[in-house]
Amino acid sequence: MSKSVKNWWRSLRGKVNCQEPLALHTTFKIGGPAQFFVVPDDIKDLRSLVIAAHTQKIPLRILGAGSNILVCDKGVKGIIVHLAGRYFKKISYRSCGIEAYAGVVLPLFLQRSRQRGFYGAEFLAGIPGTVGGAVMMNAGAWGRNIGDLVEKVTVMDYNGEIRTLSRSKIRFRYRGSDLSKYIVLSALFALKKGKSSQEEVALEEYFARRQATQDTSFPSAGCIFKNPQGQSAGRLIELCGFKGKNIHGAMVSRRHANFIVNQRNATAHDVMSLMRLIQARVKKRYGTALRPEIKIWR
Ligand SMILES: Cc1cc2nc3c(=O)[nH]c(=O)nc-3n(C[C@H](O)[C@H](O)[C@H](O)COP(=O)(O)OP(=O)(O)OC[C@H]3O[C@@H](n4cnc5c(N)ncnc54)[C@H](O)[C@@H]3O)c2cc1C
DSSP states (O other): OOHHHHHTTTTOOSEEEEEEEGGGGSTTOOOOEEEEEEEOSSHHHHHHHHHHHHHTTOOEEEESSSSSEEEOTTOEEEEEEEOOSGGGGOEEEOSSEEEEETTOBHHHHHHHHHHTTEESOGGGTTOOOBHHHHHHHTOEETTEEGGGGEEEEEEEETTSOEEEEEGGGOOEETTEEGGGGEEEEEEEEEOEESOOHHHHHHHHHHHHHHHHHSOOSSOEEEESBOOOTTSOHHHHHHHTTOTTOEETTEEEOSSOTTEEEEOSSOOHHHHHHHHHHHHHHHHHHHOOOOOBSSEEEO
C-alpha cells in the first residue's frame, strides 16, 4: 500500500475494513472483496473521506443495501462507502411528509410512515433497498416510482460540497436519475396524511402480488434487465425458453424470467455468462437489445 493511500483514514472516526468480502453485503451473495470498506460516522466523517479520495484519486463508490449490484469475483479497488451508521438511519416527520436519511431501509420507511398516519408509498412494499439507493435508481413498481414522491434531496458531490436540490432540479427517469453524480444524503418525501383501511389493503395487495410473481427463495438482485420501451424483458426472456436455464448455479428463475437467482454458489462470471446468452438470443430472435438494470461493479 502506498504511503498516500495509507494516510487517508487517519482522521476517520468510522470503521475501515480491508479486503472486506462484498458477497456479505449484497442480496445476490456474490462478489469479491472491497479494497477498503468504510462505514463513516456522520456527514463530517463522510466529507473528509470524500475529499481525501478525491485529492488522492482513489475510486470511491456508495453501497446501500446492495440489492441492485453484481460485484465481480476479483473484487473492487478503492473505497466502498457503506452508509450504515446510526447517523445515516435517521427519520424525521414534517406536516407534509417524511425526511429520511440515505441508510434507512425501505421496509422501515414504510413501517414508520404507517405508524405516523402517512400514506402514498405503499407501492414500494417489498423492495429491499435503502432510501439512498432507491432515490438514485428511481426504484418503483406497479407503474409508480419513488421519484414521484420526492420533494427535495440533500446530496454531497465528489468534492465534498453539500447542497439541497428541489424536485424541479432533479431528472428522474425509468430506473435512474441524474443523481448518480452525487452521494444522496437524505430525501424529503411528500406523503398524504390520514391513513385509511384502503391504504392498508393496498399494502397487503402489493405484498401478495410480489409474493405471487417474484422469486425470493434464492438470493438475487431483483430484475436483471430494464424493460425495453413498451415491452416486458421477463416476457421476452421467457419466450426464448430461458426459465430454469442454469450455468454453474446461476439460474433464470422459474417464476420470473427477469430474475437470475444464485441457486448454488454462483460466481459473478456465471451470472454474466447467463446475461450475455440471454441478451444474444433475445437480440437474435426479437431484435431487441436488453440493457442491464443492475449495476455491475468491476
Ligand atoms: C428481491 C428483490 C426485489 C426487487 N424489486 C424491485 C422493484 O420492484 N423495483 C425496483 O425498482 N427495484 C427492485 N429491486 C432492486 C433494488 O432493491 C432497488 O434498485 C433498490 O432501490 C436499490 O437500493 P440499494 O440501497 O440496495 O442500492 P445498492 O444496490 O446498494 O446500489 C445501487 C446503486 O445505487 C447507488 N447508491 C446506493 N446508495 C446511494 C446513495 N446514498 N447515493 C448515491 N448513490 C447510491 C450505488 O452506488 C449503486 O450504483 C429488487 C431487488 C431484489 C433483491
